Amino acid sequence: MQRFAFRRLPRCASLKTQTVQVRHIQYHANGSKLPPLVFTFDIDGVLLRGPHTIPAARRALDMLNGANPMGVKIPFILLTNGGGTHEEARRHKLSSQLGVEIHSNQIIQAHTILKSVVHKYAEKPVLVLGGRNDVVRKVAESYGFKHAYTTLDVLAWKPEAWPFHDLTPEERASTKAVDFSRIPISAIFVFHDPRNWSLDIQIALDVIRSRGIIGGPYIDTPEPEKPIELVFCNPDLLWKSDFPQPRLGQGAFRLAFQAVHEALVGAPYPYVQYGKPTTATYKFAEKVLRDRLEELAGGRVEEMPRVYMVGDNPESDIAGANGAGWPSILVKTGVYEEARGPPTHTPTYIAEDVEEAVRWAIDREMKQK
The missing domain is CATH 3.40.50.1000 (HAD superfamily/HAD-like)
Incomplete structure (x- = not known):
């Protein structure tokens, strides 16, 4: 593992323009590199609302696909309390809805x-x-x-x-x-x-x-x-x-x-x-994330990047992430309604939507020394 000196690149609109240091990027023998953060997203209320894609979701996923100041792809998984279908069928539907290729090993449904x-x-x-x-x-x-x-x-x-x-x-x-x-x-x-x-x-x-x-x-x-x-x-x-x-x-x-x-x-x-916010489900999700990272890296991941949870439900997404020690981001596009008062479980950050959530997390990691 070695430090990676960040060079100035075009920024997303909400990211500050000063040159900063990336916390660290892990390099592996096959030449792949992992960023200092990964994401776990809820689906309903974060990426989708019913059958419709939330517009901010596609912009957020573009950032994860490399359109970010780090210039690297940022791995993610989807962790939902939904289900009722096979993960392979779900991934086909989600790939079509979100406009990106989702793999079945990126999807954790309730069951x-x-x-x-x-x-x-x-x-x-x-x-x-x-x-x-x-x-x-x-x-x-x-x-x-x-x-x-x-x-x-x-x-x-x-x-x-x-x-x-x-x-x-x-x-x-x-x-x-x-x-x-x-x-x-x-x-x-x-x-x-x-x-x-x-x-x-x-x-x-x-x-x-x-x-x-x-x-x-x-x-x-x-x-x-x-x-x-x-x-x-x-x-x-x-x-x-x-x-x-x-x-x-x-x-x-x-x-x-x-x-x-x-x-x-x-x-x-x-x-x-089982399901969010249970400890068993978050431990299972962390194992799936590690397996996903090792698949992408082509070898053992010695140190897990920081895992950010983005969800719309304080009772499940935020409570579970807080219990797992993950930074949690609550979005306003789903169950949570700001007008009803503060969330029952306090997130690390509250964002308007998933696009702002991803930008904030990347900006936060880039400021880490």
Whole structure:
């Protein structure tokens, strides 16, 4: 590793014009170099609003692609509490929307972390919730879960399990023929926001209270010896779409499920929580970043560049980054609304949009001695 003397280059409008010293740039045997900072971006409310690209996003990504005073490409990953599709499908869509090539190993969705626990349940039947039809089942299978089932499968097996929803032809076509009286469910994974809360709450309760056999007798004990593991991948109570007001997220579904469970059994059910701002998700993201940097460098990265988190949600993006020791930048293009008062978790910086966020972070790093 060696110091890199910065030479004067044309600046982005918001960067100061004095000559400064770049903190350090790592050089590697293959001639590649890594800048002193990398980025982790939320997607919804930062780069996109609903299906629409936020204009500042493309300008920000141009800077990361080399149009910056350092004259180097700045690596980044996308860390979202969204999901419901495979990372490869998501990267194709994002590449088209953002106008830059996104690789699947740059995307961490809420459920991507489940790849790290699949070995526990690869051969066991699991219930997967969320998304449309059997899309999350296919995602689960691609991760290595060999026996994944949906609540639509249950409804196709016994319509009386929830008689308030009739399967559409498309839903029925997505189901597997299964006799759940012979299938002991070992875990429930809420991959993505459920589309039918009432159906999913009912079937999840059936699994938990009958110790895995849907339709079996309920066994309600305070601390079961072998509880059904319940995993939520996204704690967000709210998320920002192109609707004028934020929408309820998977965190709201979790609260609804726990309220019903407590009303029936007398206590909430123990669960595992992934997604921002959990420590597990940020550690997973840091590993993905390191792997990405070593791929680009063609060798081991001895010292991680500083990681900047850019997000729109103080409760997830900012809280998680602060907990991980990353500088955090809150943008005003998503969930956070300045008119409602200061954010619940204090960011390192508040920016109008992601373009300003990237410029500020680059300027800050260039001032480091």
